[in-house]
Amino acid sequence: xxxxxxxxxxxxxxxxxxxxxxxxxxxxxxxxxxxxxxxxxxxxxxxxxxxxxxxxxxxxxxxxxxxxxxxxxxxxxxxxxxxxxxxxxxxxxxxxxxxxxxxxxxxxxxxxxxxxxxx
Amino acid sequence: xxxxxxxxxxxxxxxxxxxxxxxxxxxxxxxxxxxxxxxxxxxxxxxxxxxxxxxxxxxxxxxxxxxxxxxxxxxxxxxxxxxxxxxxxxxxxxxxxxxxxxxxxxx
Numbered sequence: 580x581x582x583x584x585x586x587x588x589x590x591x592x593x594x595x596x597x598x599x600x601x602x603x604x605x606x607x608x609x610x611x612x613x614x615x616x617x618x619x620x621x622x623x624x625x626x627x628x629x630x631x632x633x634x635x636x637x638x639x640x641x642x643x644x645x646x647x648x649x650x651x652x653x654x655x656x657x658x659x660x661x662x663x664x665x666x667x668x669x670x671x672x673x674x675x676x677x678x679x680x681x682x683x684x685x686x687x688x689x690x691x692x693x694x695x696x697x698x
Numbered sequence: 699x700x701x702x703x704x705x706x707x708x709x710x711x712x713x714x715x716x717x718x719x720x721x722x723x724x725x726x727x728x729x730x731x732x733x734x735x736x737x738x739x740x741x742x743x744x745x746x747x748x749x750x751x752x753x754x755x756x757x758x759x760x761x762x763x764x765x766x767x768x769x770x771x772x773x774x775x776x777x778x779x780x781x782x783x784x785x786x787x788x789x790x791x792x793x794x795x796x797x798x799x800x801x802x803x804x805x
Binding site: 689690 | 730732734741742743744747748753785787789792793794795796797798799
């Protein structure tokens, strides 16, 4: 079945960067946009942006403009999300999610990657 | 940005209860509204898309309705595995936004 498998938990110091990977399987990777969504501890869901794996085009939420970079490697069906200049408020679980319909509907989601920012 | 407001933020219910959660958008979004279920420590799971279309594999006790700015998610007969947090999400415009969630707990 369609699956997204993310990289493991990370602990970073304030000011550092983190890069999370999301490996897709059992579907045509270049045929579906990939979105990234984060969830701070005990909080709701926050959309970060998307990448078109076919073209590499991206669209980032204004909140993250200048700090987030989404890339992909089509040879290994993997999407990446890099967040720079980390602060404590960036502590969250980061999810990748496939756009199943082409209309920003997310299914499935990766299992999530916990990023902890702490000095 | 479109603000999504869910109500209630939490509720207690019993197995077998009929349950309705509401989601209101700050402007009209036609039927560009999706519902997700999230269990503790797990990733969200798509239940309903385009306001009323049931995702494949999701039990028929889940249903969605509404258009414009007011939407509902209904569970016709609550089952033990339905205790979770539910989120609505608008896919009408960027930035995509989610409601604050409704936590369904056991009474």
